[in-house]
Amino acid sequence: MTFRSALLLLLLAGCSGGDVLDRAMGRDVSAIRAEIATYPDEQKAAFAAVEERCAKCHSPWKPFAAHVPKGTWSYVVRTMQRKPGAAIPDDDAARIAAFFEYYAERRP
Amino acid sequence: MVLLAALAILIQQPEPPKDDGPRWTVQGTFATDISAIYGSAEMRNTIPEEGVVGEYALGATFHASRGLRIQVRTCVGCHDFQIQNAFGEAELSESLTLRVGRLPVPFGSLSRRVNPAQMESSTKPLPYIMGGMVGERAFNLGIVPAPAVDNGASIQASFWLGPVQIGGEAAVLRGFKGTSPDIDYAVSRLFPDNNGEPAGSGRLSVAVGLFTLGISGMVGTYDVDHDLGYRLAGVDLQLQFGTWSLRAEALWRETEFFGAGLKEHVSRRRAYVVEVDGPIADRWRLFVLHDAMEMRGLFATTAGPLVTPGAPPFDEKSNRVFRVAGGAVFSVRPGLQIKGSVEWWSFDHFKPCAVGHLGVVFDF
Secondary structure, X not given: OHHHHHHHHHHHHHXXXXXXXXXXXXXXXXXXXXXXXXXXXXXXXXXXXXXXXXXXXXXXOHHHHOOOOOOOHHHHHHXXXXXXXXXXXXXXXXXXXXXXXXXXXXXX | OHHHHHHHHHHOOOOOOOOOOOOEEEEEEEEEEEEEEEOOHHHXXXXXXXXXXXXXXXXXXXXXXXXXXXXXXXXXXXXXXXXXXXXXXXXXXOOEEEEEEEEEOOOOHHHHOOOHHHOOOOOOOHHHOOOOOOOHHXXXXXXXXXXXXXXXXXXXXXXXXXXXXXXXXXXXXXXXXXXXXXXXXXXXXXXXXXXXXXXXXXXXXXXXXXXXXXXXXXXXXXXXXOOOEEEEEEEEEEEEEOOEEEEEEEEEEEEEEEOHHHOEEEEEEEEEEEEEEEEEEOOEEEXXXXXXXXXXXXXXXXXXXXXXXXXXXXXXXXXXXEEEEEEEXXXXXXXXXXXXXXXXXEEOOXXXXXXXXXXXXXXX
């Protein structure tokens, strides 16, 4: 039973690996990273801050899946910054918020 | 006392800042894990959740203003429907936050990353393990299952001293519940208090750059008569090397119980965990984890930790469990992960076994 369930799960995983999820969930992380590589240096550096600061508590890709309205990233990053142990300096918090606004502006 | 202190600070609070946040945010995690044990038949019976296990949580936050939020999160997992979080959160100043309600207990490093999308391993570190533990009944889980949630109020503080961030959180809580000789986590999930005596928990962290050191403590009594206490302590360290993390933590718990002639005794647990995790490619993260725990003073039996011994091999008053785990996380999309891992469990007195995990996590 467990073996068959695992096979079913692997089959599902295989299906989800293609473009079938693009419409529902957006592009995969490789495509997002490729897009970021085309950004100005300032935004590329800000994404590096995302990978360092945010990954302390969660996957750096989690914010890309979060349902945060445009124009409110500053507020959201600030609530993260206030958490004890988060250790996100003000300048990094501002860069991270600006990065996600920049990213969101390029979404349809 | 916490509430009075909070009110005193609230009175001095200046005008609230401009409201530029969202009104509502919704969060959810849906994780399904399939596990299989490779070992002797008797070891298969010691893990209650072998097979398909789910952890499904959905929550929402109402942002009443920039400094006032109400968060509710429900969860159905290895247990029944539960309110995982239900608290109001008020920013009292630039560095202080008050929480009131059913809230995450501030203890240990894992309290901020308890959901399956926030950790690479398929099961939680042994000190915090909530399900998927081989020998779960015999040991009655680890030091404190995560997420630990409780009714109460807490104050969070976070401020900078130059490049150093000092963080702290202290909470007054209802506390764990149970009957001698150990805490009963199923009963502890129920909302009513059993002894009318508060418990306390707190965590202090110091972070410099990509280095974080934390210490935690918790005290309370778990029995109806408020006679039997528990005391927990922990120290944790996180080092980041770029996008890779090294996490190390040691935890202790002392639990009082009634022995022969209702004389009070103390059982002791100590545990540690060391984990390294990080990306190896755009869509792949790897982890390696080692953890261990020792329980002394009670017999690890099929009915749980008891004062009296069971039949061999459940007649030992000192029991240790060791685990080594490793695996990978594949990010299909932001918010969709496939997790696989293999765990090797070994014991002082029980037979060793291996557990394989494969799971899908949907998180938003």
